[in-house]
Amino acid sequence: MDTVEPLVSISDPGEVDRASHNKGDRAIITTANLFAWLFPILMIAICAQVVLRSSGFNQAWLDDLQWWLYGAAVLVGIGYAVTTDSHVRVDIFYDNFDEAKQTKINIFGLSWLFLPFIILCWDVTVHYAISSVGAWEGSDSPNGLHNLWILKIFMNVSFLFVAVACWFAYTRNLAKLTELTLFKKLFWAFPSVMYLVNLATYYALWWFVYVTTPDLTNARQVTRHWLFDEVEFGAQDIKITIIITLVLTLLLLAVTYVTSNRGASKTSEG
Numbered sequence: 001m002d003t004v005e006p007l008v009s010i011s012d013p014g015e016v017d018r019a020s021h022n023k024g025d026r027a028i029i030t031t032a033n034l035f036a037w038l039f040p041i042l043m044i045a046i047c048a049q050v051v052l053r054s055s056g057f058n059q060a061w062l063d064d065l066q067w068w069l070y071g072a073a074v075l076v077g078i079g080y081a082v083t084t085d086s087h088v089r090v091d092i093f094y095d096n097f098d099e100a101k102q103t104k105i106n107i108f109g110l111s112w113l114f115l116p117f118i119i120l121c122w123d124v125t126v127h128y129a130i131s132s133v134g135a136w137e138g139s140d141s142p143n144g145l146h147n148l149w150i151l152k153i154f155m156n157v158s159f160l161f162v163a164v165a166c167w168f169a170y171t172r173n174l175a176k177l178t179e180l181t182l183f184k185k186l187f188w189a190f191p192s193v194m195y196l197v198n199l200a201t202y203y204a205l206w207w208f209v210y211v212t213t214p215d216l217t218n219a220r221q222v223t224r225h226w227l228f229d230e231v232e233f234g235a236q237d238i239k240i241t242i243i244i245t246l247v248l249t250l251l252l253l254a255v256t257y258v259t260s261n262r263g264a265s266k267t268s269e270g
Contacts, residue, residue: 013084013086014029014033014080014083014084016084016085020172021172022168022172024164024165024167024171025083025168025172028083028161028164028165028168029080029083029084031076031079031161032076032077032079033080035072035073035077036073036077036080038069038070038073039069039073041069042066042069042070045062045065045069046066048062049062049063049066059143060139060141060144061139061141061144061145063141063144064139064141064145065145067151068145071151071154071155072158075154075155075158075159075162076161078158078165079158079161080165082110082162082165082166082169083165085106085169091105100176100177103173103177104177106169106170106173107170107173107174107177107188110169110170110173111166111170111188111189111192112189112191115163115166115167115170115191115192116192116195118159118162118163118166119159119163119192119195119199120195121159122156122159122160122163123199125155125156125159126156128152128155128156129149129153129156132148132149132152132153133149133152133153135149136149137149167189170185170189171185174188181256181260182256182259182260183253183256183257183259183260186252186256187253187257193249193252193253194245194246194249197245197248197252198242201241201244201245201248202241202245205227205228205244206222206223209222209227210222213225226240227240227241228240228241
């Protein structure tokens with residue numbers, strides 16, 4: 001088994017530790033395997049463009065297509081790498097740790113570092129995609145691939161795909177250390193959960209102010225509302241939205257803690 005495992009991890013990382021994968025992991029791997037077929041198509045597009053360009057028949061749309069194919073395949077591939085743990089590690093000590101310590105590092109890296117970053121990427125690129133749709137953005141070349149907004153929407157959606165992959169991988173690792181409940185899932189991923197609550201709070205308040213304040217002449221004025229101001233806490237200035245976020249996050253944890261305990265007690269009684 002020890003000699004087969006390294007070979008499998010190179011030829012098909014998705015089959016490594018398959019028995020421990022949850023349904024979400026398998027869905028991520030299946031989707032990524034389908035998108036992997038974009039790479040041979042990409043190779044054909046590159047070779048075709050080289051031949052056509054050397055023959056004096058340059059096709060700008062083939063150049064654009066290469067970026068479209070490469071971008072889509074790589075972004076989905078990130079989710080695959082997270083699920084299969086086939087990404088490049090820079091921690092030279094990790095391989096020498098016992099399995100329990102490796103699992104804890106995976107949990108911390110996924111839910112405290114990587115997932116918040118992916119959520120940030122989604123938040124930034126959603127405005128990027130919306131502005132591209134609003135401008136009906138196309139190629140810079142008249143002969144290029146137009147409707148560039150499709151690619152930018154896909155880029156934003158792909159971050160959701162990676163975030164879901166992170167969550168499934170995180171819960172799989174957490175299940176190795178404790179019995180899973182909704183409270184434990186949320187508690188041990190506190191930064192990610194709070195970030196999501198913050199986004200939901202911010203956008204909910206933004207739209208509330210935008211819809212209920214008829215005097216606003218443009219969207220920029222929304223953030224000048226007092227709900228988006230800062231309050232002083234000693235030497236620190238904290239945004240009101242952050243305070244609301246913290247309260248809502250703690251309330252969410254309290255509710256899930258109570259419901260999880262009730263569910264556990266009913267199960268033990270049954």
